[in-house]
Amino acid sequence: MSTPTRTGGRDATQAVIPGRIALSVGRPLxxxxxxxxxxxxxxxxxxxxxxxxxxxHPEYWDGDIPWIGIRxxxxxxxxxxxxxxxxxxQAGLDNSSARLLPAGTxxxxxxxxxxxxVETTRPMxxxxxxxxxxxxxxxxxxxxxxVLMLEQDSIRRFAHGTTHQTMYYxxxxxxxxxxxxxxxxxxxxxxxxxxxxxxxANSIVAEKAxxxxxxxxxxxxxxxxxxxxxxxxxxxxxxxxxxxGKGRVxxxxxxxxxxxxxxxxxxxxxxxxxxxxxxxxxxxxxxxSLTAARWFRAEAIINQxxxxxxxxxxxxxxxxxxxxxxKLAEFKAIAADKATTMGHIQRRHLxxxxxxxxxxxxxxxxxxxxxLWDAALAAELERERLAVTRDELLPxxxxxxxxxxxxxxxxxxxx
Numbered sequence: 020m021s022t023p024t025r026t027g028g029r030d031a032t033q034a035v036i037p038g039r040i041a042l043s044v045g046r047p048l049x050x051x052x053x054x055x056x057x058x059x060x061x062x063x064x065x066x067x068x069x070x071x072x073x074x075x076h077p078e079y080w081d082g083d084i085p086w087i088g089i090r091x092x093x094x095x096x097x098x099x100x101x102x103x104x105x106x107x108x109q110a111g112l113d114n115s116s117a118r119l120l121p122a123g124t125x126x127x128x129x130x131x132x133x134x135x136x137v138e139t140t141r142p143m144x145x146x147x148x149x150x151x152x153x154x155x156x157x158x159x160x161x162x163x164x165x166v167l168m169l170e171q172d173s174i175r176r177f178a179h180g181t182t183h184q185t186m187y188y189x190x191x192x193x194x195x196x197x198x199x200x201x202x203x204x205x206x207x208x209x210x211x212x213x214x215x216x217x218x219x220a221n222s223i224v225a226e227k228a229x230x231x232x233x234x235x236x237x238x239x240x241x242x243x244x245x246x247x248x249x250x251x252x253x254x255x256x257x258x259x260x261x262x263x264g265k266g267r268v269x270x271x272x273x274x275x276x277x278x279x280x281x282x283x284x285x286x287x288x289x290x291x292x293x294x295x296x297x298x299x300x301x302x303x304x305x306x307x308s309l310t311a312a313r314w315f316r317a318e319a320i321i322n323q324x325x326x327x328x329x330x331x332x333x334x335x336x337x338x339x340x341x342x343x344x345x346k347l348a349e350f351k352a353i354a355a356d357k358a359t360t361m362g363h364i365q366r367r368h369l370x371x372x373x374x375x376x377x378x379x380x381x382x383x384x385x386x387x388x389x390x391l392w393d394a395a396l397a398a399e400l401e402r403e404r405l406a407v408t409r410d411e412l413l414p415x416x417x418x419x420x421x422x423x424x425x426x427x428x429x430x431x432x433x434x
Contacts, residue, residue, distance in 0.1 A: 031061070031192035038173030041166050041197040041417040044190050051197065052419030058198045064125075064152040064163070066192060067118055069145030072111035082108025084119065085143040092128045092135035092149070097168045097215075101140045117144040123160040125152045127167055130185040133178045134171040138164045150191045158198060161208040166196050169413050172281070197417065206423040207416045210430055214409040217434060221402035228395035232388055236341040239384060240374035246346065247369040250339045251329040252303070253293040255321035262286040268319040270296055272307045275325065279316070286320060293329070294321050299396050301328040301340050306363035309351050311343045313392075315399035324363075337388040338381060342373045408433050 035045035043049075046057050060066070069087070072079035085103040112119060119142050120126075128135040129150045138160055145151055154160045167174065178184040198204065246252075258269045266287025268274065274283060296302060296314040304310045306324040321327050328343060330336045349371075354362030376384065412429070415421035 029187075029189045032189040034190075034193070036177055036190075038170045038176075040169060040414050042170035042173055043195045044177050044193045046195050054199050054203060055197050055419050056199075057195045058158075060152060060158075060163075060194045060196055061192055063157040063198070064154045066188075067120055067124070067151040067153060068116070068188075069118065069126075069147050069149045069151065070116035071146045072107050072115040072117060076111070076114070079108055079111030079114065080105065082106050082111060084108065084112060085139075085141065086111075086117070087126055087137065087139075087143055087145040087149065089128055089132050089135075089146070089148050092126065092137050093132050095137050096135045097137075097164065098219075099138045099140050099164075103143065107144060112144060116147075119144055120151055121153060123154060125154065125160050125163045125167065127151070127174070127186075129178070129187075129191065130180075131183050133184050133186060134167075134174040136164055136167040136171075150186065150188070157201060158196075159201065159204040159208055161212065162198070162204040163196065165208060165211055165413060166417060169417055199419070203423065207426075210416070210423065210426050211409055211413065213430060213434070214405050214412075218402050218405050218409070221398040221405070224398035225395040225402070228391045228398070232337065232391040232395075233341060233344070235384060235388065235391075236338075236345075236376070239376040239380050240341075240345075241380075242375055242377050243372040244342075244375050245370045246339075246342055246373055247366075248332070249334045249342055249373075249375070250331050252305075252326040252366070252369060253321075253329060254305075255294055255323050255325045255327070256290075257323050258286055258288060258290065258294070258320050259284045259322055263288070268316070269322050270302065270314070270319050270325060271322045272304045272310070272324060274319075275302060275304055275310050275312045276308055284322075288320070290320055293327060295319070296321050296327060298400060299336075301336060301343070302326065303328050303343055305350075306354075309347060309354055309362075309364070311340065311347060313340070313396060313399070315396060315403055335381070335385055335389065337385075337392045338375060340392070342375055346371070346373055405433065 035047055037043045037047040051057060084107045086105050086107045087103050088105060091103045122139055122141050124139045126137050126145050126149045128148055130148050152163060154163060177190050178186040262284045263286050266285055269284040269286050296319045298315050300314045302312050302314055303326040304324060305326055328339055330339045350364045353364050412426055416426055
């Protein structure tokens with residue numbers, strides 16, 4: 020018997036659109052692995068919608084009810100969230116179609132930025148950009164979250180529209196997931212959750228190490244020098260042009276900001292060492308977002324609009340990193356004044372003074388600062404390794420190709 024939905028509108032589509040592994044619009048004619056069953060999500064979870072209270076009523080906003088918007092989902096894809104960028108008041112909830120959804124609700128962005136999923140840890144509301152499931156006893160909210168993470172590309176295929184891609188409610192109502200029994204769901208989510216917990220822990224270690232380093236540098240920087248006197252700023256080249264689609268990642272600004280994705284370019288071209296990024300190298304996007312980042316992924320090729328920052332004249336890399344970061348706000352202001360499609364700085368801006376510690380202080384704090392840099396890099400490298408393991412296990416577990424016991428052994432070896 021179907022769980023009632025509170026979305027209204029049209030009935031579920033009768034179309035069948037298979038996804039990658041564990042999700043489909045309609046019940047697909049795909050064999051079920053032993054112990055798994057194709058299940059209509061509306062049979063095991065209540066489908067809910069969201070709404071945006073009127074912006075013309077300030078009293079509807081800034082209350083104590085978390086309200087999930089698209090930016091919350093894109094920034095926290097695949098995670099459990101306890102806070103949001105915006106909140107609404109009880110009046111906002113009462114005077115709109117927004118609904119207060121219980122903890123454990125699985126929220127999927129269905130329009131504009133389609134396919135981002137989060138799970139609530141406390142009662143929250145969402146905008147109308149989401150389709151939400153309140154899970155019943157037959158499906159774990161964590162398991163559904165992992166299914167939707169795995170099937171992000173499929174969900175985007177389920178969407179359609181001319182102006183904005185949208186997954187409409189007839190498709191949402193027809194979604195079927197490949198589900199094992201609740202006991203197996205729990206075992207699978209414990210394995211994946213163990214990896215995710217360690218990934219989060221490593222992110223916290225890296226963030227704290229970097230924060231400590233920034234604070235120590237700020238209090239120690241009493242002299243000045245130019246950035247150009249501290250390092251070589253080697254500009255990347257247009258290595259995406261004629262890319263082969265194989266070999267190493269070509270690092271663009273998108274990869275610095277958001278990591279690797281569907282649009283990431285690969286090229287097996289040979290380049291000079293100055294255009295190669297290895298774990299621990301410092302990169303600086305001098306155009307667009309003006310981002311400084313420590314590279315922690317596999318060896319890659321540096322594209323145009325990004326400097327490889329190579330410490331020079333005996334200065335340590337941690338000092339160069341802090342010096343660059345201390346100028347980012349100023350550089351972004353300069354870039355914002357550029358009357359071009361993409362703001363940027365010029366090489367002459369690297370000749371401006373920046374605060375640095377004296378040579379004596381550099382020598383005194385070098386051990387501590389190098390240790391913080393190394394600790395952050397080690398945490399980032401382990402986080403990346405664990406994410407690869409999780410992403411490899413996810414489709415294997417969801418398809419029944421790898422059993423829980425085998426996955427547990429692999430995770431035990433990894434951790």
